[in-house]
Amino acid sequence: MKKPAAPAREFIAPSDLTFGFSTCKRCIWIKYWFSFELKKDFPLVKSLSTFQEEYFRRAPMPALDPSLPAGTVKQWGQWVKSKNILINGVESQWKLRGIYDLLGHYDDGSVGIIDCKVSDSDRDSGDFYAPQLEAYAYTLENPLSGKAFEVQTMGLLVWKLGGVAQTRPNEFASNEMGFGVNQLYIPVARNPERLSALLEEFISVIDGDIPDQGSECHACNYLDGRLKLEN
Numbered sequence: 156m157k158k159p160a161a162p163a164r165e166f167i168a169p170s171d172l173t174f175g176f177s178t179c180k181r182c183i184w185i186k187y188w189f190s191f192e193l194k195k196d197f198p199l200v201k202s203l204s205t206f207q208e209e210y211f212r213r214a215p216m217p218a219l220d221p222s223l224p225a226g227t228v229k230q231w232g233q234w235v236k237s238k239n240i241l242i243n244g245v246e247s248q249w250k251l252r253g254i255y256d257l258l259g260h261y262d263d264g265s266v267g268i269i270d271c272k273v274s275d276s277d278r279d280s281g282d283f284y285a286p287q288l289e290a291y292a293y294t295l296e297n298p299l300s301g302k303a304f305e306v307q308t309m310g311l312l313v314w315k316l317g318g319v320a321q322t323r324p325n326e327f328a329s330n331e332m333g334f335g336v337n338q339l340y341i342p343v344a345r346n347p348e349r350l351s352a353l354l355e356e357f358i359s360v361i362d363g364d365i366p367d368q369g370s371e372c373h374a375c376n377y378l379d380g381r382l383k384l385e386n
Contacts, residue, residue, distance in 0.1 A: 156365050163190035166236065166252035169290035172353055173283060179369030180360050187361045193374045203273040207314055208232065208256050216259040216267060219312055220340035226261035228269070233258070235294040242355050249358055251294050257312075265307035268292060272313045281343040284311060288343050289350040311341040
């Protein structure tokens with residue numbers, strides 16, 4: 156596969172530092188040089204996540220979790236873009252860009268990043284999502300334009316489905332039902348050094364030649380299997 160003269164995109168998505176890069180480096184490479192990727196739709200998860208984010212708009216930060224300092228959720232669903240990423244003191248051609256879920260503003264002027272999840276996955280851990288949240292922190296502290304913010308806290312706000320409830324007890328014919336959720340806040344520690352090392356590896360991969368496919372990549376394994384059947 157011939158590499159184009161220039162990549163198809165200039166921004167690295169924070170989510171690619173977790174889901175994409177850990178699964179298949181070849182798919183990531185193709186995405187950044189050819190803007191070609193397998194689209195994934197999660198309609199129900201997206202709807203539930205939107206409800207979750209809307210519920211906490213303008214909420215006091217301690218309402219999300221008592222451990223959080225005094226402050227208020229003042230921003231949500233906004234794009235953030237970083238300056239060019241430095242690798243060993245040298246400016247690369249790549250920047251970070253993503254959309255955070257909730258941004259709390261603390262009374263001392265710093266901010267807290269909240270990433271909302273509606274899921275029952277064992278992968279909903281602070282360690283797994285730490286690079287993604289740290290990437291958001293990097294863009295806020297090193298913005299391409301506008302005011303920089305000091306990021307004091309990062310965390311996941313997880314909703315796990317807890318069962319079904321009737322909105323009107325003993326009235327089955329009304330068809331008015333609701334889902335209950337169990338809420339969990341998972342703090343994520345800041346670790347800029349880990350992000351720097353990961354970005355160095357990520358950029359080394361996408362700036363190089365096409366890598367091997369990931370052994371657990373569903374897209375690549377499907378294509379391989381289909382080619383074998385056709386041949």
